Amino acid sequence: MKFYEVDDALREAISAGDKPVRVKIEIASGGDFFTVPERDVIEANFYGLKEAAGGTSARGAVVIDNALLALSNRGVGSEVKVSFSLGEGLPWFQRFVFYVDENGIQDIRGAGRKRYVKIGLRDLSAKLRKTDETRDWTNPAVFTYSVACDKTLPERSLVHGIARRAGLSVNDIDCSTIPVTLPYVKLRKNIWAELSALAVACRCHVECAPEKPLVFAHSPYQVEPQADDDCSCAFSGEDIFYLRKAARADLYRNTVRLKINLPVTLERREIWRYGDSPVLYDEFTQAYYPFRYPLEREIEAGKYEARYRIKDSGGRERAVVYADAIDTREEAENRLEYDGGAFSYSLYDTSSYCDRAILTLKKDSDGDLYKAAIFGRPIALDLNRSCFMRDADGIAAYGTAAVNVTGSYFSECNIGGESGTLPHYEDWVSRELAERSRNRREFTVKTHRALFNARVGAKARVAMRNEQLTGVISAFSFRYKRDSAFIAAFKMVEE
Numbered sequence: 001m002k003f004y005e006v007d008d009a010l011r012e013a014i015s016a017g018d019k020p021v022r023v024k025i026e027i028a029s030g031g032d033f034f035t036v037p038e039r040d041v042i043e044a045n046f047y048g049l050k051e052a053a054g055g056t057s058a059r060g061a062v063v064i065d066n067a068l069l070a071l072s073n074r075g076v077g078s079e080v081k082v083s084f085s086l087g088e089g090l091p092w093f094q095r096f097v098f099y100v101d102e103n104g105i106q107d108i109r110g111a112g113r114k115r116y117v118k119i120g121l122r123d124l125s126a127k128l129r130k131t132d133e134t135r136d137w138t139n140p141a142v143f144t145y146s147v148a149c150d151k152t153l154p155e156r157s158l159v160h161g162i163a164r165r166a167g168l169s170v171n172d173i174d175c176s177t178i179p180v181t182l183p184y185v186k187l188r189k190n191i192w193a194e195l196s197a198l199a200v201a202c203r204c205h206v207e208c209a210p211e212k213p214l215v216f217a218h219s220p221y222q223v224e225p226q227a228d229d230d231c232s233c234a235f236s237g238e239d240i241f242y243l244r245k246a247a248r249a250d251l252y253r254n255t256v257r258l259k260i261n262l263p264v265t266l267e268r269r270e271i272w273r274y275g276d277s278p279v280l281y282d283e284f285t286q287a288y289y290p291f292r293y294p295l296e297r298e299i300e301a302g303k304y305e306a307r308y309r310i311k312d313s314g315g316r317e318r319a320v321v322y323a324d325a326i327d328t329r330e331e332a333e334n335r336l337e338y339d340g341g342a343f344s345y346s347l348y349d350t351s352s353y354c355d356r357a358i359l360t361l362k363k364d365s366d367g368d369l370y371k372a373a374i375f376g377r378p379i380a381l382d383l384n385r386s387c388f389m390r391d392a393d394g395i396a397a398y399g400t401a402a403v404n405v406t407g408s409y410f411s412e413c414n415i416g417g418e419s420g421t422l423p424h425y426e427d428w429v430s431r432e433l434a435e436r437s438r439n440r441r442e443f444t445v446k447t448h449r450a451l452f453n454a455r456v457g458a459k460a461r462v463a464m465r466n467e468q469l470t471g472v473i474s475a476f477s478f479r480y481k482r483d484s485a486f487i488a489a490f491k492m493v494e495e
Contacts, residue, residue, distance in 0.1 A: 001218050003232035004453040007091045014450050019087030021450045021486035028079040040066040048456050049475035055196035056207040056456045060121035067115040075104045084452040094210050124208035128192035143185045148178040148202050159216050166191045174212040176222035178202050181413040184263035184322050184379045201409035205457050234461040242446035253436035254394030255402035256429050260410050262385040266378050271308040274372035292366040299361045306357040318380045322354045326376035340367025387429045391437040440494040451488045470495045
């Protein structure tokens, strides 16, 4: 991943570093945007970081010497565009799309009767994160037989399905095709948390970027060729006025333990069989269930929940989380085996739930039921599937430093790994161990260079007199002041 592309003239001005940074703030007003006069922007601070949960988010705050903004009809949730330029006559580069936070446009009055406004800004990830976890999620969305991301077939793409719940369309998403198959996913968290978790499992970059509301790309599992990953910027001693290096021992791990409940797709088979007591046995030791007056069984009373279950090769029962290709009423009635009766289903509902049927069994007269069963194509959970890898040399040198990982977006589909074809979850653990088992440092760089096109995830190089450092940006901040020099600060994790 590299810095955002800017106009050639703007790039040359950034390299020359001899022009002052300018900032433009545009606030949505009705169907148009109101541009805040540049002279009224007292101070503007913007921040971006890679979250521990996997996503990349940005925020900001602007102080404006224009109290009339506080009296306008612009308020919480209004869209705000932030652009940068240098000197006079050069094009503007739109860097952020924000929304006014829950504090709205704050009217502040200070010493000397000075009056100004402050606006807190959050990117789209804040809106996605605040998706009410009960509204529209009380009946959680279930996705089956999907892939992580497919821009050519958005109807089977999990990224597009999750984003659709936030009102985002196909045109709002810039993504790669990541053919990691996921047989079953049930959404339980807010939209941003689900997208972040999916990004972690796909080792992908997810961001609410200026060019598109949602970017989901730069994965080692994507079909498209990887983008150029060279350093976007090289800092010399002349560019830097502050450099701090720190050890990040907390990032080091030499053992990775992954434990997941893995959905597994199975062939069509029996997914339910009646077995409520009391049960009797005939002279051939065949079990049968008497349906005789005055006994009334629960399945006769109405709306009986027939939860789908299967037996594995070891004879253990496993819960089915989803089933399709289920018997029709006629097929299920043809599977009934009884003596007396006759038996049939007065209620046979297999569409209301994906993991159970709602049944009512009726009899014409007393009889004995030998078999009532339903067939379908199930997806069952392989509980506590695990993968364990370690770096023997690292353990010998430093002792065991383990990280425990879990998640709902790992798959057993085969992909190309460094040692051949591996299941997705094993390849993920292998890559995680390779990344974690390196002793890395973190360094903080501050510069007056107008690097407002920098982004989290891009590489940069620091060339000092006796040392050269290369790292990936994990956080940045841009500070603009009307009467001071522009400051760009970056946290980078050593490569």
